[in-house]
Amino acid sequence: MRASRKAPLGRSPPSVSSSPPETETLLRLLKEKNVRASPQRSALIRALVGHKEEHPTAEDLFLDLRRRGEEVSLATVYNTLELLRQTGAVSELGFPSGPTRLDLNLTPHANLVCTACGRISDLPLDRLSEISQQIRGSSGFQVQRLRFDVYGLCSNCRAD
């Protein structure tokens, strides 16, 4: 069993053939915390990295794993995501309605959240780090992490 399908040259939208560097990074971060890279955790990390552009929910990942035969319990999905969050490699975006979605992009960026289709896309924004510096200086607030959401209509959903 496992995911030892021979992968007949499969190269589709996300594409997780061998193992993107990000996967390795996350596994390494867990190792540094002295937690094992169990098959379930590895599978979850692969799913997460493979779908990071979609900012998946815990349930999305759970269902994705189940679909490809890598059965991981929902509890383990939540537990592992919490471990990853603690390493700082992953952050969670809570919204006033609907489930928490994952964000694997640690560089300063905006989350462009389309209020019509719900899609979230990342937009790199270097200026955020300047602002962060400025806040540290002026208000005596010791910055750890940023979240910048921009709500509006994406180019697809825009009417005009």
Add this chain to the structure above:
Amino acid sequence: MRASRKAPLGRSPPSVSSSPPETETLLRLLKEKNVRASPQRSALIRALVGHKEEHPTAEDLFLDLRRRGEEVSLATVYNTLELLRQTGAVSELGFPSGPTRLDLNLTPHANLVCTACGRISDLPLDRLSEISQQIRGSSGFQVQRLRFDVYGLCSNCRAD
């Protein structure tokens, strides 16, 4: 009843003696939507405006109203907050854990969220609107609203 304490020149932290302009604004916005300013809705709006600096939760407001004898059901609290959200006068901050908190500040600002004590304070940030302009221009994303959270340690909780 009501908040008709004579307010002996009271000018304390929040200070809600007669009726701050914001209260009027919110009531007017509802009126424009052709919804009545019922006693329950007015009471809720007063509570919200009076506690906006604390970024209260729906339950905070519910309990606050109950404490001062203005009994409004929790369902009505949620319903009214949803009405206010629709007017755009109020926004809701969802977090990956814990309840949604309210934000009555519509000018561009950062939410300084202390990861130790949980307090949220607003910091005006004009540069956010520039950035918003820039996004509109470069990415074709039609911006409606911003949310900028800065997580870290507030000056009280900082160890150093």
Add this chain to the structure above:
DNA sequence: ATTTATAATTAGAATAATTCTAGATTAGCA
């Protein structure tokens, strides 16, 4: 290899926050 101790996984129960439902109340108006 076997034992042992610890870590990890799991199903399902429990909780927390919010939304829904359907009946009672209230307000505006003919």
Add this chain to the structure above:
DNA sequence: TGCTAATCTAGAATTATTCTAATTATAAAT
């Protein structure tokens, strides 16, 4: 005054997440 629509409400239902306690897997030591 009565009619209609809006509003309010308690409690049920739903959703997302966390907790619990029992099982299984792993690595280390023998």
